[in-house]
Amino acid sequence: MATAKMAVAGPAVVGLERKPEGEAAELKKRNEELEAELREIRQREERMRTELERAWERLRVAEEAEERLCFQLGELEAEAVEQVRDYHARIRSLTAELSQAHNLLVLQTAASPAARS
Template identity: 50%
Template sequence: MEELKRRNTQLEEQLKDFKEKEKVLRTELERTRMRLHFIEEAEERLCCQMGELEAEAVAQARVYQQHVKELSDQLTAALGLLRSTNSVIS
């Protein structure tokens, strides 16, 4: 009988320990879930920002490309004028 009481006491202590550990793990799990939620929100914000930056970069590249084309056209016109002037002088 004493052995059963002793064993019962041990089991009760183990159960208490397991319940405490479970509580700690549940708290840790909840903290981890919250961190994950914040990380997912941050990831979404970063994706939006990256999309906006990419769109801005494309727009700037188009403006730059148009500017280069205009300068190239001006250079071609200037060279043509220069050649025609040299032809007249020669």
């Protein structure tokens, strides 16, 4: 009976010895696959980081441009207000001159000899 147990145990031990070698090869292959996948992930991450940095740079440039445009718009608005005030003052001045000329004309017309006849 002891021989029967050995016979059964014999091939099982041999199979176990081969199995770890097969497992080691599988594990090595799986490890290489995982390392390759990790390299791809790191490359993708680096590309995304680079793209993010570019996007941040574009955003910074856009914000600076916006600030310059807002400044220029403020200057134009101030200039427009100044021009409106100048034009309004000129209109008041011309209106006053016109009113004086009209008053003089009325006075001259009333004082002229033809107006009396």
